[in-house]
Amino acid sequence: QQNEEGLYQLDSDQLFQSFKPDLQTESSDSADHVVVANDNNKYAPWSYRPICTDVLEEIDSELCVYTSTTFAGGRGLSLFTTPRVAKQMMMSSAWSTLFIDDSSSSDSTNSALGPKVEVNADDTAKWYTKPVPGKGMGMFAKSPLDRGDLILATTPILIAFSENILDATTREEYLRVAIDQLPGQTRDTYQRLASLSKDKPETRIQDTAAANTFGITLAGHFAHLAVFPEASRMNHDCSPNAQFRIDNETLTQYVRAVRAVGDDNKNNDNDNEELTIAYTSPLDDWKDRQDYLSRSFGFRCGCARCRRGQKADSEALSEIYNLQSSLQSSLTSSSSSSSSSSSSKTTGSVVAEVERLIRLYEREGLQGYMDPVYCLAALIYSSIGSKRGVGKYVDLAVEAIELRLGPENQDIPIWKEMAKQPERHWSWKRRKAKQ
Ligand SMILES: C[S@@+](CC[C@H](N)C(=O)[O-])C[C@H]1O[C@@H](n2cnc3c(N)ncnc32)[C@H](O)[C@@H]1O
Missing domain, CATH: 2.170.270.10 (SET domain)
Structure with missing residues (x-):
């Protein structure tokens, strides 16, 4: 960047x-x-x-x-x-x-x-x-x-x-x-x-x-x-x-x-x-976006997200960031460590969180930036041992990576491999112990 x-x-x-x-x-x-x-x-x-x-x-x-x-x-x-x-x-x-x-x-x-x-x-x-x-x-x-x-x-x-x-x-x-x-x-x-x-x-x-x-x-x-x-x-x-x-x-x-x-x-x-x-990252904070656009391109952004104001925009982005970090830590924390708050989440609640994250991206009009979210969803579904979920989100992730980064992107074969053999992926059934 x-x-x-x-x-x-x-x-x-x-x-x-x-x-x-x-x-x-x-x-x-x-x-x-x-x-x-x-x-x-x-x-x-x-x-x-x-x-x-x-x-x-x-x-x-x-x-x-x-x-x-x-x-x-x-x-x-x-x-x-x-x-x-x-x-x-x-x-x-x-x-x-x-x-x-x-x-x-x-x-x-x-x-x-x-x-x-x-x-x-x-x-x-x-x-x-x-x-x-x-x-x-x-x-x-x-x-x-x-x-x-x-x-x-x-x-x-x-x-x-x-x-x-x-x-x-x-x-x-x-x-x-x-x-x-x-x-x-x-x-x-x-x-x-x-x-x-x-x-x-x-x-x-x-x-x-x-x-x-x-x-x-x-x-x-x-x-x-x-x-x-x-x-x-x-x-x-x-x-x-x-x-x-x-x-x-x-x-x-x-x-x-x-x-x-x-x-x-x-x-x-x-x-x-x-x-x-987008001339600047739509995932940046409201003020950073406004400052960059006015400094570099000489205009104040009046798009729907900017018009609703800094507070509402920050609340929406905070929910996105909080969900992302909660889901990420639920993948990295061991399923056996019951002291970790994230690993104590039920399977149903991580699924609800990842589906909510996807809806939030769509609601904010961030359809061009879905690839990391779909990748995270594939990992979450893998962590609960759902082959169908992995297949669905790897397909979506690959399409989103091609769109944003191009069909030659080197991560694509890695995700495709994961969809072929989810059981061999490090994330497979990481959370299976917590139903
Ligand atoms: C790459 S040009 C875009 C096309 C330009 N509107 C034109 O007339 O050719 C960038 C300039 O367009 C204007 N612009 C682009 N997006 C804008 C927006 N959301 N609101 C107001 N002006 C914008 C700004 O003047 C900016 O410096």
Whole structure:
């Protein structure tokens, strides 16, 4: 999870981990420049000569602008990063598929989320944007959606090293080159995005990045900002009906519905509900959410959870946290230690607690964050020796992990194995003594 100002918080630390790069320090050695000579373009795969800052002491490297106008079928991509990171990105086999074959991605193969999807497809048949009172533009679905339905699968158009080293004027100069070098339509798309400050043309490009950026980690540990312009039109809600994740291999961002999205009966204009994502963890405390959103994105959240006020929101979250910790300790405390209050709970009461926890998540609109709860439920049912309960909740957990973290998540086979042979799991019948 990143906690950078102005970033959607997201967990993609594993980005490009397959390189196992040694990047403790950055070298400004010109051999690191991504300049591959060929007859047609001596900077290939980049479309222009990289333009670089001086070496920045803090990162022991320069930062350079790299643009490919052919990336992802001509959508284009500009990077503002170190030569080392650019080189590693260029050498990635997964990365190169987006230069060569942009038509599909590995998402969803053999997963509950359906067949392969087309990246950067013209998805305007599925959604549209329109002004939302008090929020600028927002995104709406053209027809009702079910949980797991794909809304967007897109590549970024700008990736920039997350730094606080350059002064705003210098940063703006480089980012302006990065945007100017993009293909015309992509550049126009960027320029139409919302900006954090409306009347400051001198910092417009970076203020636009700040309002629309998703945080990603490149080359193992370098925080970068990425702009995915379609998802940028989605406003925040603390009970979001959609969720994004970024595929570490292909840099593709997927946005899917996390619950049924239907007709919004509040309006008489035949619109479906507005599609929303969370810019910060919806499980954070009310005040932390409000502070983060106003500091980083310049708005006060007026979603249903926030509107009911700090006290009611904290009470709901406290009940969630208390149930979670009570259930967790009922798993870890030995069933034979009768002095432990949690182990003295009856089987019926732990089942009631876990079912209550699931209902609370649903009531709070946290359907995108169910995976840890379903995993806990699988363990609780295992602890009372219920094969049926384990099977039901492992299935739900796997689907929820795929939705939030992706079908390649390494925990999935472990949970599937547990469902196959629950008797061999450490949690099996841990509580059986207490009926
Ligand atoms: C990524 S953009 C979202 C789309 C934006 N509304 C637009 O017009 O393009 C982020 C900006 O949208 C606005 N915004 C997003 N969610 C909001 C919300 N729940 N309430 C009010 N404004 C919101 C804020 O101005 C924020 O800086």
